[in-house]
Amino acid sequence: MSGGGEQGASLNAPIIVTTIFAPSDQAWFDAQRREYFPPERNQLDAHLTMFHHLPPSVAAEVKRRLSEETRGVAAPAARVGGLINLGRGVAYRIESPDLVSLRARLADAFTGLLTPQDQAGWRPHVTIQNKVEPGEAKKTLAALQAGFSPRTVRVAGLAAWWYRGGPWEQLSVHKFSA
Numbered sequence: 001m002s003g004g005g006e007q008g009a010s011l012n013a014p015i016i017v018t019t020i021f022a023p024s025d026q027a028w029f030d031a032q033r034r035e036y037f038p039p040e041r042n043q044l045d046a047h048l049t050m051f052h053h054l055p056p057s058v059a060a061e062v063k064r065r066l067s068e069e070t071r072g073v074a075a076p077a078a079r080v081g082g083l084i085n086l087g088r089g090v091a092y093r094i095e096s097p098d099l100v101s102l103r104a105r106l107a108d109a110f111t112g113l114l115t116p117q118d119q120a121g122w123r124p125h126v127t128i129q130n131k132v133e134p135g136e137a138k139k140t141l142a143a144l145q146a147g148f149s150p151r152t153v154r155v156a157g158l159a160a161w162w163y164r165g166g167p168w169e170q171l172s173v174h175k176f177s178a
Contacts, residue, residue, distance in 0.1 A: 089130035
């Protein structure tokens with residue numbers, strides 16, 4: 001995920017919305033992703049996607065709503081509660097009722113603009129392996145499950161990104177108060 005901005009944003013670049021983890025938690029997720037994700041496909045830091053595709057025409061509204069949801073607001077409690085078999089990969093399941101509620105409010109605000117993927121039920125997770133053979137994914141899942149124990153993670157904020165086919169370009173960052 002690289003820096004950038006709203007200036008020069010092409011009219012067809014969709015917006016992705018993610019959470020931001022505290023630096024120590026982000027480093028842990030990134031290390032897991034570096035270990036298990038195919039290196040040639042690993043173009044992004046580990047992330048928890050809230051929305052995969054919002055229209056670029058609502059960039060100002062996205063920024064305003066993310067700011068409203070974070071400014072002066074305590075960070076939602078969250079934890080890594082388990083592992084998810086993605087078939088051709090593995091993800092950590094993120095449990096956070098407050099984050100689920102926040103995402104539902106945003107989904108309501110963008111009703112009519114959501115893609116079918118973003119309208120479907122949200123399953124918060126951080127993918128650490130993807131696009132591998134199913135057998136390799138099963139081995140990774142088994143290895144991770146053998147030593148797994150839930151862990152608390154801190155959600156530090158929310159971010160919006162332009163997607164232009166490669167690494168994402170930052171549109172905005174919105175931090176929780178604590």
